[in-house]
Amino acid sequence: MSVEQIIRAFGESISQSIRLFPEGTDRYQVFTPFHFGDGDHFVVVLRKISGQGWILTDEGHTYMHLSYDMDLTDVARGNRNKIIEGTLDRYGISEQEGQLIAAIDSDLHAGNYFYNFIQCLLHISDISYLSRERVASTFMDDFKEFIGDAIPQDRYQFDYWNQDHDSAGKYVVDCRVNNMDRPINIYAIGNDDRCRDATIGILQFEKWGIPFQALGIFEDQEQISRKVLARFTDVCDRQFSSIRGNEDRIKGYLQGQIG
């Protein structure tokens, strides 16, 4: 088989898999082979907007599809938001109330607009598959955002350490809730190392004789190895296995403690 035949076969295969399906006035579904991990294809609609010309849009479906498996507030902030904003910027896609839109400004380059639009959808749909390392880096963002929503600003301090006993800041508490007889030391735990550090930190505070309560909030408690978790459980007053799914419980607990 010659390379020319291969290129022709590629072209024929790709062009056959891209079809326009008319649906309404000046509106076409663009059928493509690109899809989410559940077999549902991307929604790509070619539509003519009065006074503006042709656009490609997903009509908001991409984020709606992501919402099946994740809370969209998770993509509205922190590193996930930065990834999406970077993707939109790189491919020249605009976003209006959750709809992804590409204006086709030139007939000659319609293929390029289409290509960029698909690239954008592919990258955004991948948000739900972020690697463990990437997701781990967003846990602290999520944790801080959650604390900010749950507790009045004057009642907490991130990255606290006790100046009297620990001038070098070796035993840092992720969040300290103050103005209480027994302030709450909150540890945000994303992995075994953080869990071990939290255990040591709690023991050190006990050794110093400082009144406090220890609260552990895990990214996913199931991911912590048993022995590490067991040692932490022995010293921690209260734990939540994750933020997601426990938002109301954690807020209720914190608000009950701070009064």
Add this chain to the structure above:
Amino acid sequence: MRNFFLNDIEIQAMIQETKPMPIPFRTFLSGMKPKRGRGGSFLQISSKFGRLSGDGEWLIYACKSKENAFDFSCGLWFIPEGQARGFCLVRYNGKSHQHTNHLEGQQPFYDFHIHQATERYQRSGWKNDHYAEPTERYADFHNAFKCFGRDCALQEPSGNTNLELFE
């Protein structure tokens, strides 16, 4: 989700298991609303509640596009004890996109369709609920929800399971 697996018999049993919702059907659906920002183009609502056996929770989620009346979904997730993420058992989708069942090597179809979790897709590395079949049982969101509610044995707090009454 870590190492949670259901065989086809278990999946079917869980789908058919009676599910006592904490609120009436009408209240659930009337609570659908958009979220700000990226959720602004569709209405959504979810309800999480305990299983009768006490082992894990159910999550029901419904959404529908503000742009396209045929773009909607309502589905059932099972959340095992102690886990943060759910296992999608079924999802009733509208007709806004094609679907391909990749393990079956089929051509894409464009129709209202129902996803269901299967053993084979769990083993394959695709999403649990990848497999879907086209359906003629509904052609709009409300009828999709009725089919979903009947198939998944949703029950109002009053004990009512008749979804014809909620409209």
